[in-house]
Amino acid sequence: MPATTFFIDKPVYDAAKGLVRFDYGLDDRRFCETLELPPGADARAAETETFGKLLGLAAIVMGVSYFKLLAPLKIAAPDIALTTEERSFVIDVYENGLGEFYARNNLQRFGKLSLEAPEDNHRPARFDLPDRALVPIGGGKDSLVSVELLQAADVAFTPFAVNPKGPILSSVDKIGIPPIYVTRTLDKEMIRLSKEPGFYNGHVPSTAINSMIAALCAVLYGYNRIVLSNERSASEGNVTFDGREANHQHSKSIQFEEILASVLANATGGSLQYFSILRPYSEARIASLFARETKYDHVFSSCNRNFRLAGHDGPLWCGECPKCHFVFLIFAPVMSKERLVGIFGQDLLAQSEHEHSFRELTGLAGQKPWECVGEILEAAACLYELTKRSEWADEPIVQLLKPDLLTQYGEGKLEFALAELMADSSEHHIPQSLAARISPHAL
Structure with a gap:
């Protein structure tokens, strides 16, 4: 029998060990996933309502990997309070973020999912963060162009990655700035079941997942900006399915960026910004910017076959x-x-x-x-x-x-x-002061 409800438990952070535990359930099936964070986290920040709020949201977003095993219509997070805006964000992740998964498995879920979670009408106080950026590095051309633009504009930043391997490690080595790396360990039973008959498998919104992990790190290690490297082309979908456009890159789209940026700003009292520095550019324009510099030629890769669960080889x-x-x-x-x-x-x-x-x-x-x-x-x-x-x-x-x-x-x-x-789009959410510093270096 298919599962009727996907359960998301309240996550637990062990500051002494730098370990976050996330627990999930599909009726009577239980799963556990962990994040191992590097040393240096602010213990006081971990005790704030801001961090608690982001931790709950991260648990929900990361849960898509377990939800998709049976894709039930009901999601329940009984111990994670959500605002009206956060509820809409969660539904977007589980509907549009999994749009490709539904289309390729012929599952009609748009407009049918229900979410049970307590109401949260409280807005956290502003949580002040240092003026510096956390920059996710994917090992491909895009994030390296972001790095070059930020360095040219003399913007303080730190490379960030989850489960870095292959081209990510070699690219960060070339960047030459000490990174923040997080180890994410998926539940082995989930991985096993995803290959078994009777269970579904497919694409998950990895940018959404990694962005939420980055948000946790922004608060714990002190960064007021998460700077993405998503181009304007990412907003174009692949096919129409179940009355809606399914986009492989939904969590890289400007529509998703707007939603998550608002959620993160409200969760931190307006202190944490989230935007893509490459949003004004097409992929072809980014390629032309990358071509200016040769030092990354033999360390980067945009080939997704380098990023499997088993690692890079x-x-x-x-x-x-x-x-x-x-x-x-x-x-x-x-x-x-x-x-x-x-x-x-x-x-x-x-x-x-x-x-x-x-x-x-x-x-x-x-x-x-x-x-x-x-x-x-x-x-x-x-x-x-x-x-x-x-x-x-x-x-x-x-x-x-x-x-x-x-x-x-x-x-x-x-x-x-x-x-x-080759013409830059005005549709982006780069703060004006930063855009003024970056633009001359993109000419």
Whole structure:
């Protein structure tokens, strides 16, 4: 029988051990997950109502990994009080944050989930935090561009990561600033069940999860800003399912950023800011900014096959997944072929066997891949740009897609898209004072 209720217990923080325990239940099944925090936490901060509030919200958001095993319609957090705004935030995480999971498992849940939790009508007092930023590092190009912009603008920051491995470790080493690392240990029984018949598995909103863990660290270690590296392209969804757009990158979208930024600000009395420094930029624009600096060329990776539960091993780029193909595609117009092939270890535009992947990325076949890739028109415009460059024009992938690309979009639309990709959007939530310091370095 499927579970009828997903239970979320009140989390427990052991300051002496730096250990946070999260307990969950699916009817009579019980699960436990832990966070191990580094030394140096402010013991007084851990005793505040602000930290308690964020701890409860983190428990709820992190619970998606256990909820999705059976995806019941009822969620219960009997010991975690929530405001009206926080309830809406939780529902967004469990509906839109799991949008891809529902679509790929053909589960209709939008508008049907119920949440039982006590009412919280109390607003915490302002919790003052030092003026410095906590910057999540994912090991890919985006967070490294954020680092370069912050360093150029002389903004104080600390790299942050959960379960760092492979490209994250090598990237942080190149950054040269001592990081804050958190160890997250998932329940082994949950992992086992996710592979068993009768249980569901699928994508969870990892950016939402890591953001809540970052919020805990911001309070415990003293940071008034969590600075993300999510581009404007992340707001584009993949497919329409159950009457709603399902977006693989929902927790990277500007809509989610707005919701969580408000929740975190209200939970801390207005002291903790949450925003993406790369929101004004397209993926192609970020690629052009990355191309200015070569020191990360052989330590970074945006290939998701490097970030499995078992850890990282093998080359930095698999060369076979849509993410590898997309990143290669947007780098090609702004890098020499020699440099780009040196980064990837192979020329991905010379491999005609991956034609279908590039067709999906550019909107010529299928649907937008369930990956953290840019907009369809963005990929199409970048491929069009390569048709005009002697270094890339004769590549098999470029030649195979060029006729259909021009037929479907037309040169005029593609030219306009190219210009728009390099224009910065005004739709972002970067504080004005910080934006003024950053902007000159992005020119």
